[in-house]
Amino acid sequence: MARLNAQKKLMVQLPVDGRISLFTKDKLASPFGLGWVPSNDAPMGGKSTIDIKLADAGPDGSNDVAAVNVVATIRPGFAYPWAGLAFLPGKQAMEATDLSAANTLKFKVKGDGKQYSVGISVEGSYIPISVRFTAPEEWKEISIPFSQFKGMDPSIITLIAFNAGPQPGEYRFQIADIRLLKE
Template identity: 30%
Template sequence: MLYKSLIQAITISTSFLCLSMNAASSSPMKILRDFDKPSGEPAWFAQNDGVMGGVSSGWGEIKEGHLQFSGELSLENNGGFAQIYSRIEQSDLTKYTGVRLRVKGDGRDFQFRIATDARFRGSRIAYRATFPTEADEWTEISIPFSSFVPSFRGNFLNGPPLDLSSIRQIAFLLADGNPGPFSLVVDWIGLEGDENSLPLDAHPEE
């Protein structure tokens, strides 16, 4: 029942969070990941609902200069999510105001997630924001850091707020409650903010 509430909470939150998204802005931006050199890109790892008995599949692959997140969502066995994540050691993003993505989806709503050193009951808290996609269309999405909300296993938390000085992971997740195949292609991930911000370490140690 906990995981059913997880999926319901994520689905209900989608409309609210999408309202906080802005069309691509003209703010200065630095590229965090551009996927042009697969051999030099930090790895992306799959973490699907099999950790709780589900049977959804999802994986990430860097191909033809893009990150491709695809698989099949299943609600069987109280499952219903697929995720890929990557570690990051850029320790201070306090001079930045948000994330900008260039993506091509399948019309479904995906989540972009950030993990810091913050923990709840011994596990990392996920700071998440939902963004829409248009089927087979490239779009740019700007997500202010103020739109990210803390959650733990699908349940919203009252805090702590997102600490931009201790970013440890970034992730893409699908949990829209609609079973079936999915696809998200990511051209690049950027950071919006001060153009004079410190340079990024885009190749952390694994």
């Protein structure tokens, strides 16, 4: 019974448009949680690096929806090297948050044509459940139903990350208009 009460307490009200990326020149903001942060394998002894900056323009050259440039260098040094951009939906790092009001993750991306992953971490596991995507040269909207994240429980999400890796090398992509939706 206590478990159910804890989950109810951490349920968040999603924005009407579902947008969880509120990027500005001053902040990588979000409508709830701790927001967006650079993420890499350094805490695990890895040597990958990440640089995140606001892009000059959003999808299709507009300034209506801001985008961020993500530049990652993946280096050997950890069994599964990564670097990217992570969203922390809780009020504190790795706090389980009930995002079951949504069943789909959508975002716009463009980049170097390489493969990336969206990883969702849940309470009780340090290994994210991941789905691969390609960052094409032109802006593209990607839609991933939660059902593609095999075994993921949306009521206990601790992190959503967009990562380069594990192959060593340089990676570049832009991401914008990240949304959690009920479809």
